[in-house]
Amino acid sequence: xxxxxxGMPAFPRAAERATRDQRLxxxxxxxxxxxxxxxxxxxxxxxxxxxLRAAGAAVKNRTLRHLDHYLLQAEAxxxxxxxxxxxxxxxxxxxxxxxxxxxxxxEREVVKVKSMATQETGLNAALEAEGIRAYETxxxxxxxxxxxxxxxxxxxxxxxxxRGEIRDIFRREMAAWGRPAPEALGDDPAELAxxxxxxxxxxFLRAKVGVSGANFLVAETGTLVVLESEGNGRMCLTLPDTLxxxxxxxxxxxTWRDLEVFLQLLPRSSTAERMNPYTTTWTGTTDGDGPRAxxxxxxxxxxxxxxxxxxxxxxxxxxxCSACLNVCPVYERAGGHAYGSAYPGPIGAILTxxxxxVTDPLDASLPYASSLCGACYEVCPVAIDIPEVLVxxxxxxxxxxxxxxxxxxxxxKPAKGHAAERAAMRAARWTFDHPRALRAGERLASRxxxxxxxxxxxxxxxxxxxxxxxxxxxxxxxxxxxxxxxHRAAKGExx
Amino acid sequence: xxxxxxITCVNDALFPGTGRATVTLLERLxxxxxFPAGQSCCGQIQYNTGYRHETEPxxxxxxxxxxxxxxxxxxxxxxxxxxxxxxxxxxxxxxxxGRGGELAELAAEAVPKVRELTEFLVDVLGxxxxxxxxxxxxxxxxxxxxxxxxxVGDRPLRLLRAVEGLELRELAGAQECCGFGGTFAVKNAAxxxxxxxxxxxxxxxxxxxxxxxxxxxxxxxxxxxxxxxxRGPRVMHLAEILARTEADAPSxxxxxxxx
Amino acid sequence: xxxxxxxxxxxxxxxxxxxxAAERPEDVAVPRDYRTTHTDDDPARxxxxxxxxxxxxxxxxxxxGEQEIPRRVAELLAERGxxxxxxxxGLPSAWLSRAEGVEVxxxxxxxxxxxxxxxxxxxxGCALAIAETGTLVLDASPDxxxxxxxxIPDHHVCVVRAPAQVVASVPLALPRLDPARPLTWISxxxxxxxxxxxxxxxxxxxxxxxxxxxxxxG
Numbered sequence: 001x002x003x004x005x006x007g008m009p010a011f012p013r014a015a016e017r018a019t020r021d022q023r024l025x026x027x028x029x030x031x032x033x034x035x036x037x038x039x040x041x042x043x044x045x046x047x048x049x050x051x052l053r054a055a056g057a058a059v060k061n062r063t064l065r066h067l068d069h070y071l072l073q074a075e076a077x078x079x080x081x082x083x084x085x086x087x088x089x090x091x092x093x094x095x096x097x098x099x100x101x102x103x104x105x106x107e108r109e110v111v112k113v114k115s116m117a118t119q120e121t122g123l124n125a126a127l128e129a130e131g132i133r134a135y136e137t138x139x140x141x142x143x144x145x146x147x148x149x150x151x152x153x154x155x156x157x158x159x160x161x162x163r164g165e166i167r168d169i170f171r172r173e174m175a176a177w178g179r180p181a182p183e184a185l186g187d188d189p190a191e192l193a194x195x196x197x198x199x200x201x202x203x204f205l206r207a208k209v210g211v212s213g214a215n216f217l218v219a220e221t222g223t224l225v226v227l228e229s230e231g232n233g234r235m236c237l238t239l240p241d242t243l244x245x246x247x248x249x250x251x252x253x254x255t256w257r258d259l260e261v262f263l264q265l266l267p268r269s270s271t272a273e274r275m276n277p278y279t280t281t282w283t284g285t286t287d288g289d290g291p292r293a294x295x296x297x298x299x300x301x302x303x304x305x306x307x308x309x310x311x312x313x314x315x316x317x318x319x320x321c322s323a324c325l326n327v328c329p330v331y332e333r334a335g336g337h338a339y340g341s342a343y344p345g346p347i348g349a350i351l352t353x354x355x356x357x358v359t360d361p362l363d364a365s366l367p368y369a370s371s372l373c374g375a376c377y378e379v380c381p382v383a384i385d386i387p388e389v390l391v392x393x394x395x396x397x398x399x400x401x402x403x404x405x406x407x408x409x410x411x412x413k414p415a416k417g418h419a420a421e422r423a424a425m426r427a428a429r430w431t432f433d434h435p436r437a438l439r440a441g442e443r444l445a446s447r448x449x450x451x452x453x454x455x456x457x458x459x460x461x462x463x464x465x466x467x468x469x470x471x472x473x474x475x476x477x478x479x480x481x482x483x484x485x486x487h488r489a490a491k492g493e494x495x
Numbered sequence: 496x497x498x499x500x501x502i503t504c505v506n507d508a509l510f511p512g513t514g515r516a517t518v519t520l521l522e523r524l525x526x527x528x529x530f531p532a533g534q535s536c537c538g539q540i541q542y543n544t545g546y547r548h549e550t551e552p553x554x555x556x557x558x559x560x561x562x563x564x565x566x567x568x569x570x571x572x573x574x575x576x577x578x579x580x581x582x583x584x585x586x587x588x589x590x591x592x593g594r595g596g597e598l599a600e601l602a603a604e605a606v607p608k609v610r611e612l613t614e615f616l617v618d619v620l621g622x623x624x625x626x627x628x629x630x631x632x633x634x635x636x637x638x639x640x641x642x643x644x645x646x647v648g649d650r651p652l653r654l655l656r657a658v659e660g661l662e663l664r665e666l667a668g669a670q671e672c673c674g675f676g677g678t679f680a681v682k683n684a685a686x687x688x689x690x691x692x693x694x695x696x697x698x699x700x701x702x703x704x705x706x707x708x709x710x711x712x713x714x715x716x717x718x719x720x721x722x723x724x725x726r727g728p729r730v731m732h733l734a735e736i737l738a739r740t741e742a743d744a745p746s747x748x749x750x751x752x753x754x
Numbered sequence: 755x756x757x758x759x760x761x762x763x764x765x766x767x768x769x770x771x772x773x774x775a776a777e778r779p780e781d782v783a784v785p786r787d788y789r790t791t792h793t794d795d796d797p798a799r800x801x802x803x804x805x806x807x808x809x810x811x812x813x814x815x816x817x818x819g820e821q822e823i824p825r826r827v828a829e830l831l832a833e834r835g836x837x838x839x840x841x842x843x844g845l846p847s848a849w850l851s852r853a854e855g856v857e858v859x860x861x862x863x864x865x866x867x868x869x870x871x872x873x874x875x876x877x878x879g880c881a882l883a884i885a886e887t888g889t890l891v892l893d894a895s896p897d898x899x900x901x902x903x904x905x906i907p908d909h910h911v912c913v914v915r916a917p918a919q920v921v922a923s924v925p926l927a928l929p930r931l932d933p934a935r936p937l938t939w940i941s942x943x944x945x946x947x948x949x950x951x952x953x954x955x956x957x958x959x960x961x962x963x964x965x966x967x968x969x970x971x972g
Contacts (some may be wrong), residue, residue, distance in 0.1 A: 016685035025689075030724035051788040062782035065773050065797040068766045081934070087758035139957060140948035156817075163949055193957045200958065205867045205906075221933040230938060231905060231944040231959025238901040238936075249762065254779065256933050260925040261788070267887075271825050271947050274807065275887035279939035280901075284972055286936050288863050289900040300762045308769035326951075329672045369683060370674025371690070372543055375645035388584070394545030398820075407765035421678075425541050429549040432504065432535040433556060442508045447512045458756040462603070463683035470691065470719030473509050480502050484530045487518065 009151025027162045028332050035326045038272035055261045057383040061316035062308060063252050070219040070252045071298065079450045081284020083294040090301050095126035097297050098244055104244050113226065113233040114138035116320055117214030117246045117299050119151060119342040135203050138233035139196050146173040151335025152344060154322040155270055160335055163187040170267035172483050199223050210236035214247045216262060220255050223283045225275045227266060237280050238390045243291040248299050250316040262319060265381035302355030308404035311392040315350045317382040322385060323378035330369055339366065346376035350389040353433035357405055358397050365411035367393035398422060442479035449475045499529050499564040503571045504536035510711045516738035517570045524620055528658060533560040539577040544678045549587065551598060554582050558601035567608045568615045570734045572641030572710040575611040580644050581701060582606055611641060612734055613650040623653045628741040630660030634703040638710040639672050640690055651709055651733055664701040675716035691720040697728045709733040755803065767862055791923040800885045800922050805889030805967060811942025812955045813963040820968045827877055827911060828852035829963045831862035832915055834909045836875040842903065844896020849877060853916055875909040884912045885922045893935045910960040916969045
């Protein structure tokens with residue numbers, strides 16, 4: 001994944017910082033609560049939502065279990081329609097392919113539609129190193145690029161910025177990238193959108209190369225599908241002479257008909273609309289309409305490692321709607337940057353440790369970035385049981401074991417820093433499996449309760465993290481089982 | 496009908512009043528309750544922290560201890576959810592790992608018996624008016640696992656609405672997690688605390704005297720936050736409200752947070 | 755290049771070792787018990803729904819008989835003050851017959867993007883319209899032209915012929931569309947939710963979308 005993400009602090013520390021940023025908390029709370037209510041309304045309009053959800057999950061399961069078959073089918077169809085298909089095993093290979101294709105056109109700049117895959121591979125930086133400038137054209141990506149910032153949300157990468165901050169970024173930075181912001185630009189969203197329209201139009205009209213991702217790739221027809229709102233996608237997909245689309249191998253759906261499921265699930269889950277303003281579908285190239293050259297780069301970059309995990313595999317069903325981010329109480333307070341990858345929120349917490357492994361401390365901390373409240377699973381349009389995968393990945397962190405990394409089966413060691421926890425869990429299991437010892441411990445705690453401090457304000461060791469903000473309940477005079485023994489005896493006498 | 500109470504380790508050690516209330520309530524409704532002493536913990540905290548293998552002996556114990564009973568009633572949404580959702584998973588994984596079907600069989604026996612308290616009252620006993628009297632204003636926090644894993648729906652609210660004298664107050668953002676999440680509360684203490692503070696703010700805004708839930712782990716978090724800040728309603732397990740009758744002297748339970 | 759291909763395919767096959775060799779893709783069941791449509795069969799109600807849903811996303815809807823199209827088109831162009839309009843080569847010529855004093859630019863590969871950027875309006879037909887979602891689908895047929903002409907001008911007038919071109923739902927739309935053609939699905943004017951997840955209309959695509967729903971005579 002992108003280089004800027006490496007060396008990030010583990011999730012808890014970054015999240016802790018975010019919780020103290022009152023403006024960030026306010027921005028995220030406002031945005032996520034706005035979309036939550038709208039999504040619920042959009043979904044409630046369809047009384048067959050759960051059936052669509054089941055169908056969506058099943059279509060993706062079918063695809064994943066026969067991924068090689070569908071990829072070969074898609075490759076043949078795209079080639080037949082005049083496109084060229086490239087395969088990239090990792091981010092570096094994908095970036096090399098794209099840079100090479102751009103260079104061959106003789107161009108030094110590209111316009112980009114928002115694409116999670118190229119965010120993941122760090123394509124912009126790789127192109128920059130080759131002397132090629134990539135212009136992001138999605139409004140939120142533009143805000144991020146102009147602000148020298150990092151995306152913090154899948155759908156709305158600048159969700160951490162409010163209108164005032166966006167106005168300041170536009171005023172300050174637009175001139176260095178092209179057409180400056182209008183004099184006296186205000187913070188009305190419509191005004192800000194207008195400023196982006198003016199700023200980007202000259203770039204769209206002169207661009208010779210466009211770079212995109214895709215929401216879906218239909219295997220039987222070789223058709224690519226991009227859903228968007230602003231029209232920047234249509235600009236990038238239709239005006240340039242050359243179009244390069246970088247698409248994760250899990251984006252495949254088997255048939256044209258399967259789109260009837262996803263074109264209902266995705267807009268309502270994502271922007272809470274019945275349908276997003278623009279969807280473009282294309283198959284290879286078309287004479288006299290749109291790009292004359294089309295390149296499809298199929299990206300692995302850890303996806304096959306996730307595929308090899310029969311529990312974690314379901315994360316590859318993800319259609320990047322971001323509904324799970326919008327309902328997540330942890331995301332709402334930690335913000336997207338704390339997740340340290342292109343994929344923040346609950347889906348990021350299960351995708352990143354599978355795509356990158358759990359050797360980096362940040363990646364190993366992600367499976368714990370959840371209270372397991374289950375709100376993400378409930379809204380997921382393809383029914384990914386995110387809590388189940390989180391717990392599964394926690395096991396991988398604490399126990400290590402056999403996993404697939406870069407396509408090879410390897411055995412990983414348990415992550416560092418869990419020895420005390422492991423010992424405590426073993427001890428607890430032993431105690432719980434020996435009720436007499438458990439009862440003795442409970443009684444001891446009860447009988448010594450007068451010796452406990454009147455308020456447990458500072459606990460030792462890791463428990464201190466609890467006592468920093470919360471009291472512990474007082475130990476009662478006797479455990480339940482002692483009361484039960486007396487109760488039963490008394491009852492026996494009565495009867 | 497042979498009914499066993501699964502008290503859960505947290506309630507046994509820290510909240511025996513919830514257990515006493517559950518027994519009182521069930522016996523008042525004519526249920527013969529038994530408490531098999533061999534029970535201990537469902538293993539939720541181990542499982543959810545990634546120690547699946549440490550949970551397996553607890554599954555075996557659970558299945559063995561409760562084998563003679565028709566129903567296992569528990570006043571904890573998350574422990575009921577652990578058994579119902581994750582015990583079958585423990586079995587499946589063991590099968591997938593080539594370790595045989597023993598755990599899967601034990602899980603299949605244990606799972607259908609388990610009822611969270613409000614499920615047992617409404618579905619098995621068929622009651623919503625349990626004859627309780629509690630003349631106080633109360634807000635109800637649904638707790639995540641009751642809400643989204645067990646899907647208890649409005650059962651707790653129906654029970655509360657039937658309590659004489661009780662004034663139910665609506666809790667804003669009720670479906671949001673309180674931020675407990677077991678070891679999450681310690682591993683991501685800052686986010687957990689922020690969630691807890693927001694939950695308490697919503698509870699305070701109801702103006703209710705009591706915040707209740709059917710899960711003491713969540714109430715430990717919410718109550719611990721309230722005790723620290725000194726501002727907020729008293730927290731109580733739902734069972735303790737349902738157990739109260741007009742005959743009860745207005746007494747406070749002995750355990751809980753020192754205020 | 756072929757290196758990457760072999761590597762990826764090899765990894766996939768190893769990753770799927772748990773899938774029985776005899777399993778075929780269609781052995782993985784896909785339940786299709788969701789609805790084909792959420793609307794009843796009455797074509798009049800589908801039309802009303804289409805109009806309502808288009809309007810809900812800030813498209814401006816105009817309903818008329820087919821013979822009124824030329825007058826409506828002329829009014830809409832005049833209203834925007836359009837002095838030039840781009841049209842696809844196969845647009846029924848009658849549609850612009852009433853637009854006096856408006857320069858008509860015909861879609862053509864020789865037309866530069868910059869020239870197109872100087873044209874305020876575009877008039878097209880469509881392949882079909884989806885009532886439930888308020889969506890117009892253009893498939894680059896002769897009466898719709900290349901994709902860019904309905905993109906660069908700021909004002910799009912799209913004519914839907916009812917009831918023939920109106921379907922109730924997405925599942926009913928897909929079988930009528932040819933995936934080999936480049937398709938553009940349009941639901942309202944361009945919009946964004948990128949600022950505080952609040953929807954505002956009008957970014958890069960046409961900021962004004964006029965939809966004429968023309969009912970076939972007789």
